Amino acid sequence: MSKSFLLGSLGWVLAVCCLIGGGWTQSLQAKGWDREPVQPLPVCTRLFQDKVRLGRQLFHEVRLSFNNSQSCADCHPLHRWGADGQRHSRKADGSQTVMNTPTVYNVRYYIAQFWNGRVRTLQDQVEEAVRLEMGSQWPEVVSKLAQDASYRQSFAQIYSDGLQAANVRDALAEFMRSLLLVNSRFDRYLRGESNAITPLEQEGYRLFKEVGCVACHQGVNLGGNLLQKSGIFLRRAVEEPVNTSVQERVEADRFQLTGNEEDREVFKVPALRLVTRTAPYFHDGSLPTVEEAVGRMAQLQLGRSLNQADIAKIVAFFHTLEGSLAGECR
Ligand code: HEC
Ligand code: HEC
Structure with missing residues (x-):
């Protein structure tokens, strides 16, 4: 088998x-x-609404990309059914994605994420999107967001360990679970x-x-x-x-x-x-x-x-x- x-x-x-x-x-x-x-x-849905709100903000956050040029929503525009309609999307560094961009709606019930199902969780999917599509390293992303007092506050209110890469991924994952x-x-x-x-x-x-x-x-x-x-x-x-x-x-x-x-x-x-x-x-x-x-x-x-x-x-x-x-x- x-x-x-x-x-x-x-x-x-x-x-x-x-x-x-x-x-x-x-x-x-x-x-x-x-x-x-x-x-x-x-x-x-039954979700942690504070995380959903924070995740929505992060979904539109260009500081997730290495040159502050692109957010998740650029390739997955929510008002366009969660996909940009291009054959290949433009990444933060100007090159093109290999695969066609799928929608981000209804993804919470997938067995795994990405065309080849290479990751199981939405958190792991975010981990990869930020590195591969947006060209960022996680420590950089966290330090850019930490310069913003409102992010420091929002994370501290929701997570006992505050603004951490894992919590950025967690909030984004919770937001995507709301996209049903x-x-x-x-x-x-x-x-x-x-x-x-x-x-x-x-x-x-x-x-x-x-x-x-x-x-x-x-x-x-x-x-x-x-x-x-x-x-x-x-x-x-x-x-x-x-x-x-x-x-x-x-x-x-x-x-x-x-x-x-x-x-x-x-x-x-x-x-x-x-x-x-x-x-x-x-x-x-x-x-x-x-x-x-x-x-x-x-x-x-x-x-x-x-x-x-x-x-x-x-x-x-x-x-x-x-x-x-x-x-x-x-
Ligand atoms: C044996 C499994 C299988 C069967 C049977 C099957 N599909 Fe698919 N379908 C797939 C796979 C795998 C893909 C992805 C193909 C690719 O990307 O090369 C796909 C892709 C699609 C897509 C494109 C979706 C997108 O977002 O790109 C459509 C539309 C579709 N199938 C409709 C159908 C219809 C209608 C039938 C019956 C006539 C059908 N499929 C039968 C497995 C199947
Ligand atoms: C440059 C365009 C681009 C950006 C920016 C981008 N994505 Fe994607 N996204 C893609 C492409 C292309 C794929 C498919 C890649 C693959 O399957 O190998 C994908 C796949 C996904 C999937 C998997 C869906 C499925 O059908 O398996 C999710 C969920 C997702 N992206 C969410 C996000 C989130 C959250 C962000 C921001 C952290 C983001 N994306 C940033 C282009 C992009």
Whole structure:
């Protein structure tokens, strides 16, 4: 059994535990979501609001980058569904990212972060983003923020050890946990509002299941809980990287982490919640439209070719998936 498969199954088990732990068992049974491969996101969050506020400020803080030129929000603009829409984003040092920038919404339920799932926690994800995308060293970041009395005060109020790199990462992680887009029309449909989505959109969901997309795009995020090969039936045309900087070796497929041949072109299955909003598509941003991405997926992963009408139905279903920002649970 491959490591990817094991990791994937583990995520699934974890996801199920989270659902049960969240006290959803009863309502799951009542509404019959347990028979569906896609589940609704929880409707509200329970988070440490002071950390969320501090994290939001840090998310927009250019001093996290080595030359004070860039914040997380430059590549992940929150008013643009959490991704900048570029094929490759510009980093603080002016060079380009290797991978396409994914959204920061709904990331808390992923089995692991980044396209190749190389880190497990949001804290570790922040650790890397600050070094690799923003070109900073952590001691520098902490000393720049410490010059600001309001940061010193905010950190001291929340954390017994005050302003520390680990606490910067913790606050940013807590903020990202708040970025949940909930109560989508599709979630309402799953919860029993049968007319929350149109017959065409229902047909799209039926096709999405029937064709086999749900084998990989499933759970609360329609992805994010498995690692899979991109190109199971058809090998993807792969562009070899032009040079092998540290970043290019890290930001790549799973093979770059494990060295196992079977992990070539293996990625975390991307979530599809905001898929109509986050063009371009695939880890390399190589496909400009969602219709092309759907058609290509059917060929690559399932060995099928879908006609334009079927693609349009699946895309219509995708339009039902995005929700609005979750509030605090009361
Ligand atoms: C220069 C643009 C850029 C900046 C600045 C940036 N990111 Fe990213 N972000 C990316 C790219 C590109 C990836 C995908 C890299 C990969 O998977 O190898 C990514 C991945 C992520 C992910 C993982 C999402 C997933 O689908 O696995 C999260 C979460 C994230 N970034 C949050 C942040 C935070 C928080 C900051 C600020 C500390 C930040 N990013 C700064 C471009 C950027
Ligand atoms: C065997 C697993 C698997 C199956 C089956 C599968 N996908 Fe995917 N899907 C993936 C992986 C892995 C990627 C990432 C591909 C890449 O970046 O090269 C992906 C990417 C996508 C993307 C692009 C998302 C983005 O943000 O870039 C879309 C859209 C998509 N899939 C839709 C579908 C549809 C529709 C089907 C059914 C026709 C389907 N997938 C079937 C694994 C799968």
